[in-house]
Amino acid sequence: MRLVKLILCGAALGFPLVMSPEALRAAKPDDIRHVLLITLDTTRADRLGCYGYAKALTPHLDGLAGRGVQFINAYAHVPLTLPSCCSILTGTLPLYHQVRNNGFYYLNDQIPTLAEAFLNAGYETSAFVASFTLDSRFGLDRGFDVYDDNFDQEEILKSFRSERIAGEVFDAFIPWLSENYEKKFFAWLHFFDPHLPYVPPPPFKEKFSDRKYDGEIAYMDSVIGMVLDKLKEKGILDKTLIIVVGDHGEALGEHQEIDHGLFLYEATMRVPLIFVHEKKLPRGAAVSAKVRLIDIMPTILELATIDVPMTVQGVSLLPWITGRKTEDLPVYLETFYPRENFGWSELIGLIDGFWKFIRAPRPELYDLKNDPKEADNLFQKAPSVSRRMIKKLQEIIERNARPAPASTRRPTSQDEEKLRSLGYLGAGGPTPQSDQPLPNPKEKIDDYLLLYRGHLMEGEGRFGLALDYYRELLRKNPDVPSHYVSVGFLLMKMDRTSDALELLEEARGKFPGSVLVLSRLMGFYLRSGRLEDALSVGQALLDHQPNDFDALFLSGSALAMLGKWDDALGHYFKALKIEPENKTLRHRYSYALAAVGRHEEALGSYDELKKEYPEDYSLDLDIGHIFVMTGRTEKAREVYKDASQRHPCADTYHAYAMFLGKTGAFREAVHWIKAYLAITQEKDTTRKTQAQASLAAWEKHIKLP
């Protein structure tokens, strides 16, 4: 069905099915009470049914296209999530918002956002995001009343879960919708499923066993169907402006690239873009002109009759929707991922009409009309076009760049591990322009593939193979600190701790100033129980950078393990100034407060945590412990009892039993310790052995006359 429509539209390219400007104006401004922005992570336009992919199973997205306006040629500016979402939500190019990469940047708070515009206009605003790359620490939460970026609890130096599936985003969104659907609202749903690894849930897993990427898109589409059903159920589907857009695509092996970020080819830059509003927008219209992510914000704001901030660099697409304009808009492209993660050259590009130019150590020029696969580089063969494109790109850069410095941050080791778990490999961050020419990413693709395959094998638990790939990479590039870290991490996973330490010590000798190497070496020492060594590396790190989060946090942890609570508290306190929202850190800080005898402050700090994480029973157990330490036995009893009722598990049963044992309530203690022993999965832990000993002792007490 959708294919037929596209063919029909193809005949009318540039003359889309339109609603007259009069009809558009006739709709009252207050018709748009609800705005729902849906971003589809890693979704190539050409993998949706409505974009002509016959094998797609995307009925809901296709249905939206049929009921709204579909942009056939929409482009992202950067093939990376955070920079792309910054362009969507500020209407500015990466040249202006200066968020060049995931992890190393945050959105400058001087740049107005779409959410702020709605907030100021009296709308309820909320966001439900599915990937750590959009965590509130990167600044996109500004303007949202609710910014739901909850992932699983952080576990330092263990594996991270840095994303959630579409169904979980849906589950988070629906209670908010139920409370707010009668009010004016702007909500943003971010679905991350098509991102690597491709693991669609059943039944898509079975149905798409040989096309897992398509399966993820099909699953995401099914959840979008559930969202639409909910809007319909609440009676607001026809009053809601829905915008669906991809943040970037996925290479799927084109130009040898596996995922996205490295290159600027069509596979990763061309994205789906659909606008739907049953009353204000035409049905089944298709616009073929090239448009951009920066144009989304001004279009939404014009439709909602809200002033567009002066900073916005995109244009409203309403003239294209009404057919008054048909010309292509010039598209600026860039990726700093090769430079910042691997030390290779960045790529800057421009699409102007059918021409695409990529500024690289070896520049590229493609005719997208006759060579959509970008196979024939015309840079030398069409010198006058090349010259014109270079000049125009330079003009765009000069006109749109923001002179202020970028807002950068150094990711913590936790951040880096989370990004790594999402497939963003390498490390480094913003690097100053150098006179040394950097390698062309295209010519380093073999190294990239070694790293990538290693990462993939590591993810599948095939550590031996992964090690072979990483070792080969290290052999070819002995001067890249992050490769040592990759091998080191893998060796730790393989329980080859002494090999890992030896390698990282070798790396420390080679790169004595490398913060990356030092912080990982410190973490490894800590994990292998060499606390004094960890502290000495931590001191070396702090000598370099007194405000290094990892050094402060890990030193605090080592000091706590050594029982030096005052010093631990001092380090945690400094770390909290850098990452005030870090939950693990806040928990440890609260614990340290109690350990140095500042019980009331500790209780206050735990209360704050409890408000945000009511389901985390480990907080209750600590609170109970503080009550015991301060002689408030009855309060402690309440807390332990309540925790074991609300969270029946080995931990709460054990804690309650031990408390009861200490108070002499042996009969009850026996009951709960037996409950613990019955369900615990532990083998021969100290806790279990001691619990068995306590049980025997308490039973003896009960039998005494």
Ligand SMILES: [Zn+2]
């Ligand atoms: Zn993304």
